[in-house]
Amino acid sequence: MVKVSIIIPVYNVEKYIKDTLESVVNQSLKDIEIIVINDGSTDNSQLIIDDYCKKYKNIISIIKKNSGVSSARNTGIKIAKGKYIAFLDSDDILPKDSIELRYKAAIENNADIVTGGAFKFNSNREWPIKNYFLGNGYRDVVFDEKLFYTMVNWNKLFKKELIKYIEFDERLTYGEDQVFVTKSYFKAQKVYCIDSNLYYYRERESEGSLTQLIFNNPYKVLKQSKLIWEIIKDEIESNFNNITIQNDLKIRYLDRLLSCDIWPPIKQSLLSKDETLQVKSLQLLYEFIDKLEDKSVYKSGKLKWIVTVGILEHYRFLTNESKKTYVNLLRKTINKLDGESLYYLAENNGYLMKYIQKCVTKNNSIYILLFLVRRKISNLFKYIDNKFDILLLKLAFVYGKFRPISNNKVTLATNRSNKLIENLKYLNDKLAEFDDIDVKIYLKDTKLTKRTLMRMYYDFATSKFIILDDYYRPLYGYKFKKNVEVIQLWHACGAFKKFAFSAIDYQESHTEEYEKEAHSHYTKVITSDKEVNKHYSDAFRIDESNVLDFGIPRTDMFYDKDYKDYIKSMIENKYPNIIGKKVILYAPTFRGGGKDRQEFDINIDYRKIINELGKEYILILKLHPAVTKNGIDIDDKYKDNVINLSLYRDINELFLVTDILITDYSSVIFEYSLLEKPMIFFSYDLDSYLDERNFFYDYEAFVPGPIVYDNDGIVDIIKNGKLDTKKIAEFRMKFMSSCDGNSTERLVNFILDNKEK
Structure with missing residues (x-):
């Protein structure tokens, strides 16, 4: 019995098809059939396919006249014998256990659709497509909009009974995946997610891709997206009787379509400075909005953003004729908004809406220009004011550096909380026992006055000890006198996840320059045990002799x-x-x-x-x-x-x-x-x-x-x-051997012993 049929549409991929087929024939699940549909290739793709057909009896090769990828996939669905169907693009690669993981999840969870994670790759690197990793478990498209952001067919497994009457729409050359997948979501009883990598998607660097299609032919993408909306809107109305569910699904899908498929080509049209393209694209958006129900317009946050903010941010690229079309677009949108939407737009966009209202009422784009001029002047004054503030703070710090160091002054600083918590609280409570120690405390606060900020930088410059518990942006790039101790009392114990310099080159990391600014001024680092000192030395690029395993102050509570x-x-x-x-x-x-x-x-x-x-x-x-x-x-x-x-x-x-x-x-x-x-x-x-x-x-x-x-x-x-x-x-x-109930005392003793040095 064939468990899974894998359908591969092929068109002129002689450079890649061998790698693709190698990844399929070496799948860990063996009861599979591989259906290769050659959609009229004119290169040597078929010769490579024929070689594989000779070696592997489970490969079925079909040659057809070029009709597009949707037609090729539909052909594959019709002849597939597997209980489940998977799709694979002819330039991509499957991890060895990809089909087995999908099949196992489908059987064990009685799922109609299984979806999972995927990575993109090119000649230099590979990286995860984050939207596709949705954890393990069931999800329902009615309640979970995240399924709308994994709309490709190739990271999924479909029960054949579910999709045998759901064809790929052959009118679409863009977005055909999302229509097919959305229809399948609506029909499925159970959609199960697995948080494993199931697919490697090739990001071609010099050939055609969806991104390049948006760049080269944005108007075509917009027309196709308009058709996609009409199809999905009808599907929602025919599959769900509950009006509340209908309306909710429409808004969530509309926002997704606007974000992923409509705004990118609109933006590209504006950047092109091509008047004909701009007018056609804006007019198409006008027609799209005109056909939308008023409720969809005023409930779609993304639509309001595109029309009132997104396009306006690119206004300088518009030609004179395009500006007239934009005014019409604004009028159409504003007229479809209800009072509440207009109120919130005005609340969130300040004086922008006043100018838009005048623009629409007087039918004159000059008011958009006036708004942009006013904003430019306002931003200039803010920039000057900000630069002046920075100069004042630097002057306060420089002035402090010319003053003597106060050996009894200890400054505790954090941006983690607006209250003194955890390590810094334990340290402060212990330091309070010593009358001659002058403790200054600066917490997370976005409303500090200039006077307080200047005092803060003066205290930084004149303190003998500065204790931090995390990244602390106010000190980035500042240099202290040689005898000042800047101590990093890191907020985490032990050494688990890589951080700071150790995390560079991983997905969630900062740049080398950023880490240098953040950590170069540390003179000491406190840890929970000698075992992890080497890791903190590497993470902060500080000599290991300056990493002190005193223990972490907040752990003292476990001994009280x-x-x-x-x-x-x-x-x-x-x-x-x-x-x-x-x-x-x-x-x-x-x-x-x-x-x-x-x-x-x-x-x-x-x-x-x-x-x-x-x-x-x-x-x-x-x-x-x-x-x-x-x-x-x-x-x-x-x-x-x-x-x-x-x-x-x-x-x-x-x-x-x-x-x-x-x-x-x-x-x-x-x-x-x-x-x-x-x-x-x-x-x-x-x-x-x-x-x-x-x-x-x-x-x-x-x-x-x-x-x-x-x-x-x-x-x-x-x-x-x-x-x-x-x-x-x-x-x-x-x-954690240094966390013995005496961690705070050891750090305080270090301060007392070194304050005169």
């Missing part, structure tokens, strides 16, 4: 019985349902960099955990502080056993009521090891995370607990008593 008893009682008083229960704490780290860190998809299935383990367990969710958009919604029936404490200030306090910690790549394991309680490592996306950050140690040998990749694994470990604390004790001694 009275304090621990007080905190435990306080938590139990606030959350009495945890008393007498076994508490599981799920504390994953963030993913990605920059704004990506704000979002996190919960892959732990709290329903399954509680249903399988029973009501004697409590599951506490504690996401990383960088995650501000978590979308955690706990069903009412589980609220007695599942608690979201992501906003709780100190995870170390939660450790005191925790029986089992579930994490992934978070450095919280070092502090938790001090309690010698069991841990589970839920590493469902290990491969992609290795590309993102990587580790100082081999992950599988390093972590002091069992590694699981799905929720079944979590349940199995806990239910069958497979937890082990022996490895945790060894881990603690190796990485």
Whole structure:
């Protein structure tokens, strides 16, 4: 029985087809058929295909007149014998286990569609397509818009019964994938995601690609996108009877189409400075908006942005005739907006909307020009004001450097919080015992006055000791006197994920120049154990003799019985349902960099955990502080056993009521090891995370607990008593031996002993 049919449309790919076929014939799943559709190639592609047909009996070769990739794929679907169908482009490559992973996921989860991660590659490098890595588990397009951002066919597996009547639309030469995939999403009962790399997509450097199509023929892309919208709109209306679901799907799909398929060619048309192309493109957008329901226009944030901000930012490229077309486009859009939309546009865009309203009312684009002139002048004044502020701060610092160093002055500075927390709080509390120590504190605050900022830089210049706990931008590039100690009291214990200079060249890293500015002024670094000193030396490019394993001040709390008893009682008083229960704490780290860190998809299935383990367990969710958009919604029936404490200030306090910690790549394991309680490592996306950050140690040998990749694994470990604390004790001694309850005292003694030097 054929388990999977792999359909490969081919057109003039003699340079690549051999690599593609090699990756298919070497798949770990053997019960497959390979259907190669030669769509009228004029090069030597067929000769290479024929050679493979002689060697492999499961390859079916079909030659047809050139009719386009959609026609070729449809031909393959009609003759496919497999229970499932996969698609592969003829210049791309499959990882060896790609089809097996998809098939296994489909069978085990009774899925109609399986979708997974993918990488792009060229002659120099490979990199992940982040939108395609959606974790492990079921997703429903009705409720999860992220499926709209993985709309290609080649990272998926389709049940043949699902798609045998869903053809690729042969009218489309752009975006045919997304129409086919969207129709399939709408018909599917179950869509299952796996967080593994299933595909290598070749980014051609010198030949045709979708990006080049947008660049070379943006008007064609716009016309095709308009047709795509009409098709998908009809599909939504015919597949869903619920009007609320219809409207929601339309808006979410429309925003995706506008972001990925309409704005890029519009932008390219504007940049071209070609009047004919600009007018045609803007007119097509006008017609597109004209046919949209008013509700779709005023609910689509992306559409409003394109018309009122996106095009305006490229106004200088418009010709005179194009400007007239743009005014008509503005009028059409404004007339379709409701009062609430107009209000929020005015609120969020300041005086821009006043000029747009005048432009529309008086039918004159001069008001757009007046707005741009006003903004230019305003930005110029802001620039001058900002430069003047920077000059004042530098003068305050330089003036301070001419003053004597105050040997008793210790400045604590952080941008992590607007309150004194963790290490700096413990240090400050201990320093307060000494009357002759002058402590200055500067916290995260965006509203500091010029006077306060000048005082801050003066304190930096005149302090004997400056203690930081993370990257600290206000000091980037500043140089201190030789006898000043700038001490990095890094916010994480141990050495787990690579950071600073060690992380350069990984996906989520800064440049060499950025790291130099951030870390070159450190004179000392504090760590939790001598074992990790070499890693901090490399990470901050500081001599290892200046890396001091004093221990981490905030860990002193684990040796204060009275304090621990007080905190435990306080938590139990606030959350009495945890008393007498076994508490599981799920504390994953963030993913990605920059704004990506704000979002996190919960892959732990709290329903399954509680249903399988029973009501004697409590599951506490504690996401990383960088995650501000978590979308955690706990069903009412589980609220007695599942608690979201992501906003709780100190995870170390939660450790005191925790029986089992579930994490992934978070450095919280070092502090938790001090309690010698069991841990589970839920590493469902290990491969992609290795590309993102990587580790100082081999992950599988390093972590002091069992590694699981799905929720079944979590349940199995806990239910069958497979937890082990022996490895945790060894881990603690190796990485946390200096955290013995005296860490703060050692650092304070260092300050006292060196303040006169």
